[in-house]
Amino acid sequence: MKTETVPLAGPSPGTTRSLTRHHWGHGDARPKVYLQGGLHADEMPGPLALYHLMALLDEAEAEGRITGHIVVVPLANPIGLSEWLLHKPVGRRDLEGAQNFNRGYPDLAALAGGALAGKLGADAAANVRAIRKAFAESLSDLRPETEVDELRLRLIEGSFDADHVLDLHCDHHAVMHHYTSSAQAGIGELLGRAVGSKLALIADLSGGNAFDEAHTAPWRDLRARFPDHPIPDPCFATTLEYRGQQDVSDPLALADAEGLMAFISAVGAIIDGPQLLHPPAETAPLAGAVEFFAPIGGIVSWITVPGDRVEEGQVLGHITDAALRRRLPITAPTTGLLFRQELWTSCLKGQGLCHVAGTEIRRQGDLLSN
Ligand SMILES: [Zn+2]
Known part of the structure; x- marks a missing residue:
């Protein structure tokens, strides 16, 4: 050595x-x-x-x-x-x-x-x-x-x-x-x-x-x-x-x-x-890995975990604006493996919250998250 x-x-x-x-x-x-x-x-x-x-x-x-x-x-x-x-x-x-x-x-x-x-x-x-x-x-x-x-x-x-x-x-x-x-x-x-x-x-x-x-x-x-x-x-x-x-x-x-x-x-x-x-490992195109972006800021809570297989549109968790007593679902952006979720329990509007790896090509250009 x-x-x-x-x-x-x-x-x-x-x-x-x-x-x-x-x-x-x-x-x-x-x-x-x-x-x-x-x-x-x-x-x-x-x-x-x-x-x-x-x-x-x-x-x-x-x-x-x-x-x-x-x-x-x-x-x-x-x-x-x-x-x-x-x-x-x-x-x-x-x-x-x-x-x-x-x-x-x-x-x-x-x-x-x-x-x-x-x-x-x-x-x-x-x-x-x-x-x-x-x-x-x-x-x-x-x-x-x-x-x-x-x-x-x-x-x-x-x-x-x-x-x-x-x-x-x-x-x-x-x-x-x-x-x-x-x-x-x-x-x-x-x-x-x-x-x-x-x-x-x-x-x-x-x-x-x-x-x-x-x-x-x-x-x-x-x-x-x-x-x-x-x-x-x-x-x-x-x-x-x-x-x-x-x-x-x-x-x-x-x-x-x-x-x-x-x-x-x-x-x-x-x-x-x-x-x-x-x-x-299961393989999937990186261009098929799709992110869900928060439509509002608020509290992030999950009813799924990384590793779950999900269907497009399935509810994965919620964003809650407790001040306005409003709640919106976090939904699967494609069908496939939910392989990652954000760490934080609060989010800003527009923030990426999770990725689902599907087999269908959904993205072009720069494929990596920042
Ligand atoms: Zn890294």
């Missing part, structure tokens, strides 16, 4: 932070599996699971079972972790520019595409090597302006050449689910069977260049740009939502660490890992 401390230049005099990356296995070994948690710094189930995973990786290393290269960044967002406002952790957006920490990652295809002209051939594996080299060079040329940009760059520098990228998040109240592209669908199925994700939301382009998408979209873009050369999808990347923000406990995190070990073993980065214990 090797630990790397990556400094972030401070945004103001007297202020610096650092990012900690832990490595198991040889740096050149494949597959390279990259896991990070806490990119949204108010989401702690992932970091606690990674804490327990690291102990399991130490054991595997002591027993000589590590065959690939495993990188763990348990707390991916030291900026967000320090941001509290009015006694609450903020964590999702930076307080200086209100940017979502999981958007706006460098567009590797745009950065490296020009340099790749004339450098690709008929051998797909050689093309992957040439493209990863060009990605590394273009990242080393970037000069980030803000601390948030620097954090994004330092994170992707550690992950851009990985075979598998798992970005561990959580939702408000939710069942375990994950977002991914169609790249390497077989690995996505293994992931569900390993960690127990209930729902895979699939989109090839969800908009905003989130961390996971920044690892898969460039290969598709380069295929379109260089159609005469074979360019595969060498990276599986996902945003894995470890249930809700309050689902933080050692029993859950230990079981989740075992599930991650099962995944790492199934993709061949360790040997003799845990078995795949779960059925594959």
Whole structure:
């Protein structure tokens, strides 16, 4: 095991932070599996699971079972972790520019595409090597302006050449689910069977260049740009939502660490890992996941829970304006799996309150919530 401390230049005099990356296995070994948690710094189930995973990786290393290269960044967002406002952790957006920490990652295809002209051939594996080299060079040329940009760059520098990228998040109240592209669908199925994700939301382009998408979209873009050369999808990347923000406990995190070990073993980065214990996740198009928006502000109460299967129009809960003695229903915006609900027990008019994953395409454009 090797630990790397990556400094972030401070945004103001007297202020610096650092990012900690832990490595198991040889740096050149494949597959390279990259896991990070806490990119949204108010989401702690992932970091606690990674804490327990690291102990399991130490054991595997002591027993000589590590065959690939495993990188763990348990707390991916030291900026967000320090941001509290009015006694609450903020964590999702930076307080200086209100940017979502999981958007706006460098567009590797745009950065490296020009340099790749004339450098690709008929051998797909050689093309992957040439493209990863060009990605590394273009990242080393970037000069980030803000601390948030620097954090994004330092994170992707550690992950851009990985075979598998798992970005561990959580939702408000939710069942375990994950977002991914169609790249390497077989690995996505293994992931569900390993960690127990209930729902895979699939989109090839969800908009905003989130961390996971920044690892898969460039290969598709380069295929379109260089159609005469074979360019595969060498990276599986996902945003894995470890249930809700309050689902933080050692029993859950230990079981989740075992599930991650099962995944790492199934993709061949360790040997003799845990078995795949779960059925594959149900899949649905991200464009079929529809949100219910509050028609009035008020008190939010539920008569359903995440994981319920619901019919379009079914009453899921209520918004109550106790001052005016008025109550309106929260209704299912489509038929499918109610997979998440908001954490808060009050809402503003227009606020999104829950999502139902249906199979029918209902949305276009940017598909991610802010
Ligand atoms: Zn998140």
